[in-house]
Amino acid sequence: MNAIFALTVPLLFLFSFGFALFRKVKLYDSFTEGMKRAIPLVVSIFPYIASVAMLTKLLEASGLETQITQAITPAFSLFGVPTEIAPLLFIKPLSGGGAISTLTDILQRYGADSYVARCACVAYGSSETIFYIGAVYFAGSKRKKLPLALAISVFSYLASVVLCCVLCRFM
């Protein structure tokens, strides 16, 4: 599986550059021209990434994160989601780095092939870092319905987690 992905990116570059040469594109000029946009792009999203990161750290340091996780745990077990993966479900929409370390922790604690671990893996893969995407994409946006869109995303994510725990029993 890893081998397939390892080949995807090199092949993507080989085909893209080969095709560009075939279309008589000035490859070096074009490649460097695109790169110029990297620094302004990152500079423009830095404040939003930084504030979400500060918020995540604050939640962690104040212990509020553990409290919220404990508070929502009974709701999960009601829907058949193993309570062991509740910390992952909470951190996943907030922080990509935090989610992968929580996932590793769950896999180490319960074994990589256990039911809990498989649920955690599927839950991890079922959506993106929702709040981070919201912070970056719609920085300074004037649209009023974005909180609703955020709620829709979180709801769809949680619904798919419930589904995946059912799926993991059979697959």
Place this chain on the structure above:
Amino acid sequence: MNAIFSVLFLGSAIVLFFLSPEQFLPTLIDGASKSAALCFALIATYAVWLGLMNVWTDSGVTTGASRLLRPLMRRLFKTDDRQTLDAVCMNTAVNLLGISGAATAYGLTAAKRLENAEHAEYSCAMLFVLNATSIQVLPTSVIGVRTALGSANPADILLPTLLATAFSTLLGLALVRLLIPPCKRQTRQGALPLTLLKTGGTGI
């Protein structure tokens, strides 16, 4: 975002104020320095993908790929603007390939252009939900972790993951359609008499 940020920030700041106030500033700086490091890494990632993306634009790959996805995206996003559709199509295509670095770059372009589109509320929400619940065809990082921790069959979560991620995306799309419906041609109807007037004026 403002409301969520204020509530969570103030809430945890107050708790921290009573528990260990001396930790407050180091915590904030820790978060900021983590994100500074992340941004530094992002410059490198974006340099690679934005370079490749420009090669795609110059060699016509963008136009080709977006021609395939455009009919679907036009209906999904309710916009006819060519460059917006290009960005949205490439954002989706790259998301499906699992290259999140390039997806963000296209997504940001799309978000800026949709901000002033005809059905902005609807299409911005759509873009956000599509990216937030994004379909993951190859969950490489998960498979990586499972392999490292000695799973017997690291790839056996592929099918359930694909089903769960497809389900979350479809549910998200349906909910956006239902809860944030695009307004029905209000601006078009308003614009129609104006254009008639204009052509009438030049005729005389």
